[in-house]
Amino acid sequence: MSKRVVSLEILQSLSDAITELADKIGPSVVRIRSGRGFGTGVVWREDGYVLTCSHVVGRASAVEIGFGKGENVQAKVTGHDPYSDMALLKVEQNGLKAIELGDSEQIKVGQLVFAFANPFGRRPSTTSGIVTTANAALGWGRGFMENMIITDAPLNPGYSGGPLVDASGKMIGLNVAYANSRGIAIPINASKMIIDSLIREGRIRRAHLGIMTDTLSFSQDIAKQAKIEQEEGLMILEVEPDSPAKKAGLVVGDIVVGFNKARIRSHQDLHRLLTKDIIGKPVEIEILRAEKLVKLTISSTEDEPS
Numbered sequence: 239m240s241k242r243v244v245s246l247e248i249l250q251s252l253s254d255a256i257t258e259l260a261d262k263i264g265p266s267v268v269r270i271r272s273g274r275g276f277g278t279g280v281v282w283r284e285d286g287y288v289l290t291c292s293h294v295v296g297r298a299s300a301v302e303i304g305f306g307k308g309e310n311v312q313a314k315v316t317g318h319d320p321y322s323d324m325a326l327l328k329v330e331q332n333g334l335k336a337i338e339l340g341d342s343e344q345i346k347v348g349q350l351v352f353a354f355a356n357p358f359g360r361r362p363s364t365t366s367g368i369v370t371t372a373n374a375a376l377g378w379g380r381g382f383m384e385n386m387i388i389t390d391a392p393l394n395p396g397y398s399g400g401p402l403v404d405a406s407g408k409m410i411g412l413n414v415a416y417a418n419s420r421g422i423a424i425p426i427n428a429s430k431m432i433i434d435s436l437i438r439e440g441r442i443r444r445a446h447l448g449i450m451t452d453t454l455s456f457s458q459d460i461a462k463q464a465k466i467e468q469e470e471g472l473m474i475l476e477v478e479p480d481s482p483a484k485k486a487g488l489v490v491g492d493i494v495v496g497f498n499k500a501r502i503r504s505h506q507d508l509h510r511l512l513t514k515d516i517i518g519k520p521v522e523i524e525i526l527r528a529e530k531l532v533k534l535t536i537s538s539t540e541d542e543p544s
Contacts, residue, residue: 355393
């Protein structure tokens with residue numbers, strides 16, 4: 239058998255495999271139509287829960303979902319978290335096929351992935367690529383997410399809210415953005431925890447301090463003088479009036495280096511500590527002020543995202 243024939247057989251086999259994958263994923267991918275336009279959603283559970291992006295639904299309390307057979311039904315927005323850019327919808331519809339979930343902790347750089355979407359409410363479309371980064375820490379809006387999946391699979395308009403799947407058809411991420419020729423997806427393991435909270439409470443409860451900060455590096459001499467083993471922190475650029483930070487005595491120019499007995503070197507360090515468990519509870523915050531370490535007590539309020 240010639241090399242050309244073998245090559246054609248390999249290509250045909252690959253083509254058939256991708257087609258089968260699209261047929262498998264298709265029933266779980268739906269169109270989302272809101273006041274902001276069109277996007278994609280993925281059937282999370284057979285009892286009517288559909289996952290999409292927060293920026294797809296905006297402030298809407300209900301959206302229209304389009305299925306592959308041309309059916310359009312109304313869905314209620316039951317959970318909303320702009321920080322992670324995730325929203326949960328509930329639709330009264332029989333015969334839904336939930337997508338099969340994978341394990342995002344097993345993702346490897348170079349792994350083949352497929353991004354699915356259905357912005358037109360007919361057969362879903364797909365693009366493919368490889369994982370270029372498996373654990374990126376990214377921030378957008380007011381929140382941060384760790385272990386984000388970065389791929390070179392193009393995300394066309396309307397792909398937000400669609401699933402990122404592996405070669406076996408298991409969902410490993412939720413596509414949220416496309417920037418610098420790279421697709422960005424929330425890992426499915428992180429999505430599970432957020433969705434559980436959205437089902438129970440309709441939102442994610444977070445603590446609020448009332449400060450705007452930026453990362454800052456300082457000299458080793460300052461670190462030695464303050465008797466701390468770090469040379470990075472968060473400089474306070476703004477303190478909201480009547481906020482927990484204002485009441486605690488924080489001022490512009492202070493450098494946050496510790497919070498609730500944990501070292502703070504980045505926005506991610508602080509963000510992961512602002513959980514519902516500390517809302518209303520006094521905790522210690524450590525700052526550098528005039529090159530001296532100062533310890534204050536702060537009691538956070540519950541954040542109310544816009």
